[in-house]
Amino acid sequence: MVYVINFDNTPLMPCASAIARLLLKQGKAKCMKRTPFTIKLLYQTTNYTQNITLGVDTGSGKIGSSAVNDKGDVIYMSQVEIRNDISDKLKQRSNYRRNRRNRKTRYRKARWLNRKNSIRSDRFSPTMTSKISSHLKEIKFIQTILPISKIILETATFDPHALKNPAVLSNKWLYQKGINYGFANTKAYVLDRDNHTCQHCRGKSKDSKLEVHHIIFRKNGGSDEASNLVTLCKMCHDSLHGGNITLKGGKSKGYLKHATQMNGLRVQLLKLLPSADETFGFVTKEHRQLLNLPKEHYMDAVVIASQGSEVSFKTNVVLFKKGVSDGDYQQFKGIRSEQRIPTGKIQGFRKFDKVRYLGVEYFIKGRMSTGYAILMDAKGTKVTLKPIPKFSKMERVQARKSWIISQETLQNIS
Template identity: 40%
Template sequence: MPEALTYVLDIDGNPLMPTKRCKKVCRLLKAKKAKVVKRTPFTIQLLYEPDSHVVQQITLGVDAGSKHIGLSPCTDAKELYAEDAKLRTDVSKKLTARREARRTRRNRKTRYRKPRFNHRVHSKHKGWLAPSVEQKITCHLNVIRKVTKILPVSKIVIETASFDTQKLKAQLAGQKLPEGKDYQNGEMKDWLNIRDYVLSRDGYTCQCCKGESKDKELQVHHIHQRKDGGSSRPENLVTLCKHCHQEYHKGNIELPDKILKPASFADAAFMGVMRKTLLERAQTEFAPIPVEETFGYLTRAKRLGHGLAKEHYVDARCIAGHPEARPAQTVFFSRKVRCHNRQIHKFNPSKGGIRKLNQSAKVIMGFQLFDKIRYQKTECFIFGKRTSGRFDIRMLDGTKISASVSWKKLKRLESSNGWLIDKRQNNIVNIE
């Protein structure tokens, strides 16, 4: 049987050391000397002042990333918690959809309004970050805060990384790694702008039709769109004539197979942007808990030296400095979801120009979106709702359980708070 840990708070809500004495926890709950404050992870709060309590030194390792976060608070001998948190990757696309909706509305309603480019937020607030980056930094702080509320963490260690994209590009192309002045002698040396370079590289010829369209106007096309993380690097640009460019965006033609999408360095760029900001904000928010920084090559050396598997929560245990600690028997997997949908109307009007509402009631039959529920002895989540009281329920990873089930067959376990969380038994153990 896996040993289950119960996380304990004192009467004032301060975290104490967790316990595995399940029978004592049951006695305290029955005697009303404690109450349940959280179901996942299971946390109770004492309703009396204990005679004494001993708090050990706990180091929280944080494996920061652009898509996943690994968390592992450890003592010298034991791992007390393990979590793999998955972040959102749709923020940029949502912002693009919002921008399109606003522009079309302004075109319909206020065509006289002049653009105000000097009022952009990045020109008013120094240190401004893109919303997609800001949201991920906030998620890092949220998951760290969640752990510090259930465990008496004495030190936080965050792994931050800075990537050399020039070396990454050279490795993928099988070229010599740049050194010294090689960084100043890039492929665009002596060129005034990137457009002229791309046109010259492609021989001033459309790479789709090779001039068969007879269209002499040439344009530069982004192979990997900017809204999907593509940049204006030369390998992400290709020369197309105006006719092929328009037909491609209409979906009438496809680019030749030889025009391959280049590797995306969006994750590497994100880590370079957020590393200093995350460390500074963590040091400010979690004071007086000391927050330290470590690097990926140190984590990798510890993991390989102890023969551990490559998992985010395993890396976090190595970051905490206790790779030999006994791993937790339960691993929590969480996923960030959107909390609000502020789109009022659907994008495509129905016949007659009627713009239908896009929103329904927040709570239907006592259930709301992303609530954790039980259906036929299976714990899952609500991913879709209808006013009739029927719901689309799925597992944490999106596996569909039922596309339409009545609310009468559901039992709510936890309310939605922006995070879906579930637990699984940990099958990764240390190799002796």
């Protein structure tokens, strides 16, 4: 499947590869992007579009996105890995600055408290700003290649309002009958409250399968309320019901850092995308299991976009994107900063450039001025190659961008 952009840069419905090939051959279109493959028409056509819903599984680490049309055809899937190095980079920068100050290289009087941004009220931390903009960037990108008519965001795993008043659940986001959404919501809340950790062994069993247990059994009149529920791993849960252990008491410790970040993200995204609808993870999970789809961020996005109805995959390609920094700010190295670090191109190559080496595509992880490079795959893992790859044997496929993109084709999908 190929994405199509009209002559006036508005996105059109995607077309089959065969049609795209024909258009390119006849000179009626030109190639715009290689990943994902996008063509631009060289003549104006009428903007025939269908309703396309974009579903986004938001997160503080990974974002899943998918676009599905009214008929349930999946036409886009992606997973973005958000940058996680912002606060480290800022600490590093402040170290460099402190060091420079102590070297007494200043030629003008020191000024203090002149950082307007850091004393502003209602300020977002740089980490949060980066996370929010990663979400917006991906959404804007999809809007450039597909005519999106509706956006649905999964902002949290459970709906806090429905915990107190399950009646609010009955009017939205419930597609299939017969699912106990109220209990699914409470379960999602309990898992979150207990930090996704078994409250008996505190994760010592290394069993990753978590279950929610009724402290007073249901058959003894125990309620489905959060106060009667506790997170246990399958191993502890089985031995508890087998009578081999008794439940240890004690409250779980406070929220993880990511919970606070997620709430900040939720509020900001809903504010910045006022036309977007909101859904919750517990609804997505029920429908993902019903549709029998694998547990992946992009599959959650498919379920969000299709709103729980059956889907057929018109594309089996998933784009994997990873955010990288715009540049390296260290300019010198050596004990007395005597060595300048080359920031320009070395033999025409820069860091994070996409290159083809011996028929395979890689990204440049590191460069040596002697004409060699260290390569990595799109996930950022170093690839060990012998002999060490030479620039002269590489072809530059794409210049560096603020994210590195690769695509994978899924098997056994229909």
